[in-house]
Amino acid sequence: MATAGTGRLLMHALAVLVATGLLVLAGPGTPRAEAASTACSGRLVKTVAFSTGELRVYKNRQYACAMTIAKKPGTRRAMAVSIQPRGGRAAVDAGAFTRQAGPVTVHALNRCVRASGSVAGKGASTGWILC
Structure with a gap:
Protein backbone atom coordinates (compact mmCIF):
# COMPACT_ATOMS: atom_id res chain seq x y z
CA MET A 1 0.00 0.00 0.00
CA ALA A 2 1.36 3.41 -0.99
CA THR A 3 1.90 6.08 1.63
CA ALA A 4 0.76 9.68 1.24
CA GLY A 5 4.34 10.78 0.52
CA THR A 6 4.73 8.25 -2.27
CA GLY A 7 1.38 9.29 -3.77
CA ARG A 8 2.42 12.94 -3.81
CA LEU A 9 5.74 12.03 -5.41
CA LEU A 10 3.98 10.05 -8.14
CA MET A 11 1.54 12.91 -8.80
CA HIS A 12 4.42 15.39 -8.99
CA ALA A 13 6.31 13.15 -11.43
CA LEU A 14 3.18 12.76 -13.56
CA ALA A 15 2.65 16.54 -13.61
CA VAL A 16 6.25 17.07 -14.75
CA LEU A 17 5.85 14.48 -17.52
CA VAL A 18 2.61 16.06 -18.75
CA ALA A 19 4.14 19.55 -18.75
CA THR A 20 7.20 18.29 -20.64
CA GLY A 21 4.98 16.56 -23.19
CA LEU A 22 2.98 19.75 -23.76
CA LEU A 23 6.16 21.78 -24.26
CA VAL A 24 7.46 19.27 -26.80
CA LEU A 25 4.16 19.32 -28.71
CA ALA A 26 4.01 23.11 -28.66
CA GLY A 27 7.49 23.40 -30.18
CA PRO A 28 9.69 26.45 -30.12
CA GLY A 29 6.98 28.77 -31.43
CA THR A 30 8.79 29.51 -34.70
CA PRO A 31 6.89 28.86 -37.92
Missing part, protein backbone atom coordinates in the same frame (compact mmCIF):
# COMPACT_ATOMS: atom_id res chain seq x y z
CA ARG A 32 8.56 26.22 -40.07
CA ALA A 33 8.98 28.49 -43.08
CA GLU A 34 10.96 30.98 -41.03
CA ALA A 35 13.02 28.25 -39.42
CA ALA A 36 13.85 26.78 -42.82
CA SER A 37 14.90 30.13 -44.23
CA THR A 38 17.63 30.48 -41.59
CA ALA A 39 19.23 27.09 -42.25
CA CYS A 40 21.79 28.71 -44.58
CA SER A 41 23.90 31.57 -43.29
CA GLY A 42 24.29 34.75 -45.28
CA ARG A 43 21.85 36.73 -47.36
CA LEU A 44 19.30 35.33 -49.78
CA VAL A 45 20.60 36.12 -53.28
CA LYS A 46 18.36 34.03 -55.53
CA THR A 47 15.00 32.29 -55.32
CA VAL A 48 13.75 30.16 -58.19
CA ALA A 49 10.16 28.94 -57.89
CA PHE A 50 8.82 25.86 -59.67
CA SER A 51 5.52 23.99 -59.54
CA THR A 52 6.31 21.77 -56.52
CA GLY A 53 8.64 24.02 -54.52
CA GLU A 54 11.45 26.53 -54.66
CA LEU A 55 15.23 26.66 -54.77
CA ARG A 56 16.93 29.20 -52.49
CA VAL A 57 20.56 30.30 -52.77
CA TYR A 58 22.36 32.21 -50.00
CA LYS A 59 25.79 33.84 -49.97
CA ASN A 60 28.11 35.10 -47.29
CA ARG A 61 31.68 36.30 -47.72
CA GLN A 62 33.29 32.91 -48.35
CA TYR A 63 30.49 30.41 -48.86
CA ALA A 64 27.40 29.82 -50.97
CA CYS A 65 24.57 27.66 -49.69
CA ALA A 66 21.48 26.17 -51.35
CA MET A 67 18.33 24.41 -50.23
CA THR A 68 15.14 23.18 -51.86
CA ILE A 69 11.85 23.78 -50.03
CA ALA A 70 8.66 21.84 -50.85
CA LYS A 71 5.60 23.94 -51.65
CA LYS A 72 3.35 21.51 -49.74
CA PRO A 73 5.35 19.86 -46.96
CA GLY A 74 4.21 16.77 -45.14
CA THR A 75 4.36 13.78 -47.45
CA ARG A 76 7.68 12.04 -47.94
CA ARG A 77 8.86 12.38 -51.56
CA ALA A 78 12.00 12.56 -53.63
CA MET A 79 13.86 15.86 -53.22
CA ALA A 80 17.30 17.00 -54.24
CA VAL A 81 19.50 20.08 -54.10
CA SER A 82 22.99 20.70 -55.44
CA ILE A 83 25.36 23.63 -55.62
CA GLN A 84 28.63 23.72 -57.52
CA PRO A 85 31.37 26.34 -57.59
CA ARG A 86 32.97 26.94 -60.99
CA GLY A 87 35.93 24.59 -61.24
CA GLY A 88 34.87 22.58 -58.19
CA ARG A 89 32.77 19.60 -57.23
CA ALA A 90 29.08 19.86 -56.51
CA ALA A 91 27.71 19.40 -53.00
CA VAL A 92 24.51 17.32 -53.20
CA ASP A 93 21.73 16.32 -50.83
CA ALA A 94 19.16 13.94 -52.30
CA GLY A 95 16.66 11.54 -50.80
CA ALA A 96 13.08 11.19 -49.62
CA PHE A 97 12.22 14.17 -47.42
CA THR A 98 9.04 15.73 -46.05
CA ARG A 99 9.98 19.42 -46.06
CA GLN A 100 13.35 20.32 -47.56
CA ALA A 101 16.55 19.05 -49.12
CA GLY A 102 19.72 20.68 -47.90
CA PRO A 103 21.26 22.92 -46.88
CA VAL A 104 24.41 22.21 -48.89
CA THR A 105 27.38 24.58 -48.77
CA VAL A 106 30.45 25.16 -50.96
CA HIS A 107 33.43 27.47 -50.71
CA ALA A 108 32.74 30.25 -53.21
CA LEU A 109 35.07 33.16 -52.52
CA ASN A 110 35.41 34.99 -55.87
CA ARG A 111 33.80 32.09 -57.76
CA CYS A 112 30.62 31.69 -59.75
CA VAL A 113 28.22 29.00 -58.57
CA ARG A 114 25.27 27.17 -60.05
CA ALA A 115 22.51 25.47 -58.11
CA SER A 116 19.66 23.15 -58.92
CA GLY A 117 16.82 21.67 -56.93
CA SER A 118 13.87 19.37 -57.43
CA VAL A 119 10.81 18.12 -55.59
CA ALA A 120 8.89 15.07 -56.84
CA GLY A 121 10.59 15.10 -60.24
CA LYS A 122 10.00 18.77 -61.04
CA GLY A 123 12.73 21.32 -60.49
CA ALA A 124 14.74 24.34 -61.53
CA SER A 125 18.30 25.58 -61.77
CA THR A 126 20.01 28.94 -61.59
CA GLY A 127 22.69 28.79 -64.26
CA TRP A 128 25.99 30.43 -63.30
CA ILE A 129 25.40 33.22 -60.77
CA LEU A 130 27.39 35.36 -58.30
CA CYS A 131 30.16 35.89 -60.87
Whole structure:
Protein backbone atom coordinates (compact mmCIF):
# COMPACT_ATOMS: atom_id res chain seq x y z
CA MET A 1 0.00 0.00 0.00
CA ALA A 2 1.36 3.41 -0.99
CA THR A 3 1.90 6.08 1.63
CA ALA A 4 0.76 9.68 1.24
CA GLY A 5 4.34 10.78 0.52
CA THR A 6 4.73 8.25 -2.27
CA GLY A 7 1.38 9.29 -3.77
CA ARG A 8 2.42 12.94 -3.81
CA LEU A 9 5.74 12.03 -5.41
CA LEU A 10 3.98 10.05 -8.14
CA MET A 11 1.54 12.91 -8.80
CA HIS A 12 4.42 15.39 -8.99
CA ALA A 13 6.31 13.15 -11.43
CA LEU A 14 3.18 12.76 -13.56
CA ALA A 15 2.65 16.54 -13.61
CA VAL A 16 6.25 17.07 -14.75
CA LEU A 17 5.85 14.48 -17.52
CA VAL A 18 2.61 16.06 -18.75
CA ALA A 19 4.14 19.55 -18.75
CA THR A 20 7.20 18.29 -20.64
CA GLY A 21 4.98 16.56 -23.19
CA LEU A 22 2.98 19.75 -23.76
CA LEU A 23 6.16 21.78 -24.26
CA VAL A 24 7.46 19.27 -26.80
CA LEU A 25 4.16 19.32 -28.71
CA ALA A 26 4.01 23.11 -28.66
CA GLY A 27 7.49 23.40 -30.18
CA PRO A 28 9.69 26.45 -30.12
CA GLY A 29 6.98 28.77 -31.43
CA THR A 30 8.79 29.51 -34.70
CA PRO A 31 6.89 28.86 -37.92
CA ARG A 32 8.56 26.22 -40.07
CA ALA A 33 8.98 28.49 -43.08
CA GLU A 34 10.96 30.98 -41.03
CA ALA A 35 13.02 28.25 -39.42
CA ALA A 36 13.85 26.78 -42.82
CA SER A 37 14.90 30.13 -44.23
CA THR A 38 17.63 30.48 -41.59
CA ALA A 39 19.23 27.09 -42.25
CA CYS A 40 21.79 28.71 -44.58
CA SER A 41 23.90 31.57 -43.29
CA GLY A 42 24.29 34.75 -45.28
CA ARG A 43 21.85 36.73 -47.36
CA LEU A 44 19.30 35.33 -49.78
CA VAL A 45 20.60 36.12 -53.28
CA LYS A 46 18.36 34.03 -55.53
CA THR A 47 15.00 32.29 -55.32
CA VAL A 48 13.75 30.16 -58.19
CA ALA A 49 10.16 28.94 -57.89
CA PHE A 50 8.82 25.86 -59.67
CA SER A 51 5.52 23.99 -59.54
CA THR A 52 6.31 21.77 -56.52
CA GLY A 53 8.64 24.02 -54.52
CA GLU A 54 11.45 26.53 -54.66
CA LEU A 55 15.23 26.66 -54.77
CA ARG A 56 16.93 29.20 -52.49
CA VAL A 57 20.56 30.30 -52.77
CA TYR A 58 22.36 32.21 -50.00
CA LYS A 59 25.79 33.84 -49.97
CA ASN A 60 28.11 35.10 -47.29
CA ARG A 61 31.68 36.30 -47.72
CA GLN A 62 33.29 32.91 -48.35
CA TYR A 63 30.49 30.41 -48.86
CA ALA A 64 27.40 29.82 -50.97
CA CYS A 65 24.57 27.66 -49.69
CA ALA A 66 21.48 26.17 -51.35
CA MET A 67 18.33 24.41 -50.23
CA THR A 68 15.14 23.18 -51.86
CA ILE A 69 11.85 23.78 -50.03
CA ALA A 70 8.66 21.84 -50.85
CA LYS A 71 5.60 23.94 -51.65
CA LYS A 72 3.35 21.51 -49.74
CA PRO A 73 5.35 19.86 -46.96
CA GLY A 74 4.21 16.77 -45.14
CA THR A 75 4.36 13.78 -47.45
CA ARG A 76 7.68 12.04 -47.94
CA ARG A 77 8.86 12.38 -51.56
CA ALA A 78 12.00 12.56 -53.63
CA MET A 79 13.86 15.86 -53.22
CA ALA A 80 17.30 17.00 -54.24
CA VAL A 81 19.50 20.08 -54.10
CA SER A 82 22.99 20.70 -55.44
CA ILE A 83 25.36 23.63 -55.62
CA GLN A 84 28.63 23.72 -57.52
CA PRO A 85 31.37 26.34 -57.59
CA ARG A 86 32.97 26.94 -60.99
CA GLY A 87 35.93 24.59 -61.24
CA GLY A 88 34.87 22.58 -58.19
CA ARG A 89 32.77 19.60 -57.23
CA ALA A 90 29.08 19.86 -56.51
CA ALA A 91 27.71 19.40 -53.00
CA VAL A 92 24.51 17.32 -53.20
CA ASP A 93 21.73 16.32 -50.83
CA ALA A 94 19.16 13.94 -52.30
CA GLY A 95 16.66 11.54 -50.80
CA ALA A 96 13.08 11.19 -49.62
CA PHE A 97 12.22 14.17 -47.42
CA THR A 98 9.04 15.73 -46.05
CA ARG A 99 9.98 19.42 -46.06
CA GLN A 100 13.35 20.32 -47.56
CA ALA A 101 16.55 19.05 -49.12
CA GLY A 102 19.72 20.68 -47.90
CA PRO A 103 21.26 22.92 -46.88
CA VAL A 104 24.41 22.21 -48.89
CA THR A 105 27.38 24.58 -48.77
CA VAL A 106 30.45 25.16 -50.96
CA HIS A 107 33.43 27.47 -50.71
CA ALA A 108 32.74 30.25 -53.21
CA LEU A 109 35.07 33.16 -52.52
CA ASN A 110 35.41 34.99 -55.87
CA ARG A 111 33.80 32.09 -57.76
CA CYS A 112 30.62 31.69 -59.75
CA VAL A 113 28.22 29.00 -58.57
CA ARG A 114 25.27 27.17 -60.05
CA ALA A 115 22.51 25.47 -58.11
CA SER A 116 19.66 23.15 -58.92
CA GLY A 117 16.82 21.67 -56.93
CA SER A 118 13.87 19.37 -57.43
CA VAL A 119 10.81 18.12 -55.59
CA ALA A 120 8.89 15.07 -56.84
CA GLY A 121 10.59 15.10 -60.24
CA LYS A 122 10.00 18.77 -61.04
CA GLY A 123 12.73 21.32 -60.49
CA ALA A 124 14.74 24.34 -61.53
CA SER A 125 18.30 25.58 -61.77
CA THR A 126 20.01 28.94 -61.59
CA GLY A 127 22.69 28.79 -64.26
CA TRP A 128 25.99 30.43 -63.30
CA ILE A 129 25.40 33.22 -60.77
CA LEU A 130 27.39 35.36 -58.30
CA CYS A 131 30.16 35.89 -60.87
